[in-house]
Amino acid sequence: MALVIEKTVVKGPAGSNLKNEVGEQLLQQFMDAGFVDMVRKNSMPWRELMAYYRCAMMEVETKFKVLNEQFSLLYDRNPIEAIKSRMKTMESIAEKMDRKGFPFTIDSLQKDMHDIAGVRIVCSFPEDIYMLADCFLAQDDIVLLERRDYIQNPKDSGYRSLHLIVEVPIFLEQGKKWMKVEVQLRTIAMDFWASLEHKIRYKKDIDPAIADELAMEMRACAEVSARLDRRMEAVRRHLEELESLSKHPEQELESQ
Numbered sequence: 001m002a003l004v005i006e007k008t009v010v011k012g013p014a015g016s017n018l019k020n021e022v023g024e025q026l027l028q029q030f031m032d033a034g035f036v037d038m039v040r041k042n043s044m045p046w047r048e049l050m051a052y053y054r055c056a057m058m059e060v061e062t063k064f065k066v067l068n069e070q071f072s073l074l075y076d077r078n079p080i081e082a083i084k085s086r087m088k089t090m091e092s093i094a095e096k097m098d099r100k101g102f103p104f105t106i107d108s109l110q111k112d113m114h115d116i117a118g119v120r121i122v123c124s125f126p127e128d129i130y131m132l133a134d135c136f137l138a139q140d141d142i143v144l145l146e147r148r149d150y151i152q153n154p155k156d157s158g159y160r161s162l163h164l165i166v167e168v169p170i171f172l173e174q175g176k177k178w179m180k181v182e183v184q185l186r187t188i189a190m191d192f193w194a195s196l197e198h199k200i201r202y203k204k205d206i207d208p209a210i211a212d213e214l215a216m217e218m219r220a221c222a223e224v225s226a227r228l229d230r231r232m233e234a235v236r237r238h239l240e241e242l243e244s245l246s247k248h249p250e251q252e253l254e255s256q
Contacts, residue, residue: 035094038104045106050087053117055170056179057085060119063142067135079128081188084120088113114145114165115182122191125233126151129162129185136164136183143167145180151190157215158222159194161186189225193218 039046061083068080088096093116097104102112109116123129129151137144146165154160164183169176186194197218200206206214 035097035104038106039090049106049110052170052172052177052179053087053181056168056181057087057117057119059168059170060166060181060183061085063136063139064119064121064132067132079123079125079132080121081124082120082122082191084122086118086120088116088118110180114180117179118182118184120184120186120191123185123187125236126187126229127233129187133162133164133185137166141169143178151186154222154226156219157197158219159197160190160222160226161194187229189229193222193225 064080064083068078072078093109093113094104096102097109097113100112102108121129121132123132136142144164144166146163148163151160151162162185164185165180166183167178167180169178200211200214200218203211
């Protein structure tokens with residue numbers, strides 16, 4: 001199916017209109033770079049590939065939901081507050097491929113792009129992040145490709161999160177296919193901070209001096225939220241110790 005470019009509407013390979021926020025200049029850049037031509041020539045492979053990524057996201061989501069349920073049965077609490085997923089838009093994929101200098105081919109898209117499908121796991125406490133990541137990666141059908149720990153090593157902006165690039169199998173009529181998914185694990189405080197920082201970063205009409213002030217304030221807020229995470233985690237540990245002693249009072253007597 002032909003891909004028709006109009007002012008702010010792209011008729012995608014699936015035949016439906018995709019309303020874009022991209023300007024005419026950026027769309028023209030995509031056309032010049034060859035992305036539009038690539039999608040036009042590979043409309044069915046493109047549609048199939050995006051469907052495979054959606055299936056891979058569902059596989060990852062299900063694995064974390066199972067872990068959350070198991071943890072609830074064993075310890076009577078849920079470490080996961082929310083599970084969010086997202087697919088990169090066509091314009092976002094095109095912009096990144098052009099910026100990185102990747103060739104505009106379906107093969108390059110699968111090989112070089114690792115974050116087309118993304119799943120975000122929002123946890124209650126920092127300890128839960130590492131516990132869940134270890135349990136997830138211990139599963140024998142998960143292949144870890146890359147791990148970036150922005151909690152132990154925050155970005156200059158103050159951004160904190162644990163990123164995992166993994167391959168997960170999806171099972172199709174023709175057999176098994178391995179797909180890449182980016183998994184982000186963060187606390188509620190980290191997620192709130194990242195959401196606000198994202199909104200500020202993409203504001204185009206902010207005076208540069210004000211933008212610098214906001215960036216400094218956001219770095220300070222990141223430190224405050226990190227301290228809050230640590231304090232809340234200490235409170236949880238204390239409560240768990242009290243609950244343990246109430247169930248096993250002989251432990252307190254032995255410690256005395």
